[in-house]
Amino acid sequence: MLFQVGGQGTRPTFFEMAAAQQLPSSLRAALTYSLGVLALRRPFLHRVLDYEDEFFALLMLVLETHSLRTTDASFSESLYGLRRRAVMIRIKKENSHSGAGDKILHSGLEKHQKVLSVVFLVVLPYFKSKLHTIYNKEREATLQASLWGNSDERFDDTDYSGGGDNSFVSTSGSDREASTRTSLKKRVQKIVGACYPWLHAGHEGLAFAYQLLYLLDATGFYSLGLHALGIHVCRATGQELMDTSSRISTIRSRERERLRGPPWLKTVQGALLSCSYAVLDYAQTGLIAAVFFFKMMEWWYQSAEERMSAPTVYPPPPPPPPPKVAREGIPLPPDRTICPLCSQKRANPSVVAVSGFVYCYACVFKYVSQYKRCPVTLMPATVDQIRRLFHDV
Numbered sequence: 001m002l003f004q005v006g007g008q009g010t011r012p013t014f015f016e017m018a019a020a021q022q023l024p025s026s027l028r029a030a031l032t033y034s035l036g037v038l039a040l041r042r043p044f045l046h047r048v049l050d051y052e053d054e055f056f057a058l059l060m061l062v063l064e065t066h067s068l069r070t071t072d073a074s075f076s077e078s079l080y081g082l083r084r085r086a087v088m089i090r091i092k093k094e095n096s097h098s099g100a101g102d103k104i105l106h107s108g109l110e111k112h113q114k115v116l117s118v119v120f121l122v123v124l125p126y127f128k129s130k131l132h133t134i135y136n137k138e139r140e141a142t143l144q145a146s147l148w149g150n151s152d153e154r155f156d157d158t159d160y161s162g163g164g165d166n167s168f169v170s171t172s173g174s175d176r177e178a179s180t181r182t183s184l185k186k187r188v189q190k191i192v193g194a195c196y197p198w199l200h201a202g203h204e205g206l207a208f209a210y211q212l213l214y215l216l217d218a219t220g221f222y223s224l225g226l227h228a229l230g231i232h233v234c235r236a237t238g239q240e241l242m243d244t245s246s247r248i249s250t251i252r253s254r255e256r257e258r259l260r261g262p263p264w265l266k267t268v269q270g271a272l273l274s275c276s277y278a279v280l281d282y283a284q285t286g287l288i289a290a291v292f293f294f295k296m297m298e299w300w301y302q303s304a305e306e307r308m309s310a311p312t313v314y315p316p317p318p319p320p321p322p323p324k325v326a327r328e329g330i331p332l333p334p335d336r337t338i339c340p341l342c343s344q345k346r347a348n349p350s351v352v353a354v355s356g357f358v359y360c361y362a363c364v365f366k367y368v369s370q371y372k373r374c375p376v377t378l379m380p381a382t383v384d385q386i387r388r389l390f391h392d393v
Contacts, residue, residue, distance in 0.1 A: 010234040014215045016080050017222045017233065023076035024125075028056050030293065053133070057126040064121045066280050068114045070248050073236075074121055083236045084109055084117065087220075113229055120225040128203075131196050138193035252277060323355050326378040332357070339363055341375055353385040361388065 032052060039045035048055055063075040071078045072085075086109055109117070206224050213219040221227035255273065259266045325332060330340045339346045341363035348361035355374040359367075364386060367375050374381050 010237075011220070012080075012082055012233055012235055014211070016082065017214070018211075020074070020076040020080050020082060021222075023079070024060065031056065031059075034293070053126060053129045057122055060125075061118065061122045062280075064118050068109070068117055070251065072109050072114075073233075074117070077233060081236050082233050084113075084231050085234050086110065086113060087230045087232050109231070113231065116229055117231070120229070124225075131192055131199075134189055134192045135196040138189045141189075142193070323357075323377045323379070325376050329378050330375045332376060341367060349389045351387050351389055352381050353387055354379045354381045358389060361386070 032049070035045055035049055039049060060075070067073060067075045067078050068084075071083065073083045077084070210219065210221060210223050210227070214222045219227075220232050222233060226233065252273070256270060259269050261269070332340055333343060337345055339360040340357070341359055344360070346358065346360050349358050350361040350364055351358045352364060352368070352374045355377045357374065357376050359375065364375070365383060368381050368383050368386060372382065373379060
């Protein structure tokens with residue numbers, strides 16, 4: 001059930017359907033990333049990124065329409081060798097001994113099914129993306145208002161002009177229309193912010209239910225849209241794959257025969273058709289290459305960022321050289337545990353911070369208090385620079 005590898009039967013596996021469904025989102029991410037990189041050097045491409053939903057919906061409209069017209073499959077389904085077939089249930093009534101039975105037959109897509117397929121593949125995802133954008137903006141505005149307060153109300157409640165109500169009387173009609181439009185926009189955003197989570201949860205729940213039933217062979221429909229249209233997705237036979245090219249050539253020859261006008265106009269129209277055909281023929285290969293290029297660049301930059309963000313462990317620096325002993329200073333004893341001042345074993349060892357040499361606390365405190373310097377190096381020091389050592393080395 002889970003691993004129908006090898007093309008056995010006409011029913012696609014769950015993994016084939018999932019890959020075909022996730023391809024448009026991967027394609028959009030690849031195109032957005034590529035445009036974002038190019039926009040760093042060509043700033044005019046930022047306008048394309050500002051209308052990302054519209055441009056991607058227009059691109060998918062062209063691709064899905066062309067794919068459904070020529071192969072009876074969506075753009076992503078055609079890449080996996082899948083085809084859409086209309087479901088027809090034929091009821092056969094046999095004699096009384098055999099009883100009655102239902103038989104499911106498949107046929108090609110009708111024109112209205114292709115149009116509705118484009119609606120489910122392009123129009124509905126576009127509106128979903130716009131609703132998601134509006135919901136994110138409303139959520140950010142609500143979070144900002146909860147943290148910082150409503151800036152509009154904060155500034156509107158205070159009258160800085162000192163003119164009382166006179167400042168509100170001189171309101172033009174355009175300002176009123178703008179305020180009405182703004183209030184209507186905010187109201188729509190609030191409605192979307194309240195309703196979108198429930199709509200999104202219901203859509204995702206139905207999608208999960210259909211996918212689970214499809215995985216368990218309880219239904220032949222992978223999604224609610226396919227069930228509403230009465231369409232099964234099947235594997236294309238070898239003959240169908242061979243007939244696709246001849247079918248496309250037949251459609252294009254008919255389109256060329258429909259050209260009307262003088263010879264020069266037909267030549268221009270034929271050249272435009274040839275260019276559009278070439279773009280559509282290589283669109284699948286180019287877009288799939290864009291997806292792989294995006295994944296490769298994502299892996300490359302992610303690994304580079306990980307290398308840059310990884311903490312660098314450097315070897316510890318060598319200790320600084322010890323300060324020189326002054327000629328007029330107290331000489332150091334050969335035993336490091338002996339105090340240079342009292343020539344006895346150190347008691348309560350303490351260090352002078354300016355030099356680093358260790359003495360008895362009582363000895364060095366008296367010396368520094370009187371002479372304001374280190375006994376060995378004669379460097380200026382104060383009693384505040386004496387540090388108690390709790391572990392004598």
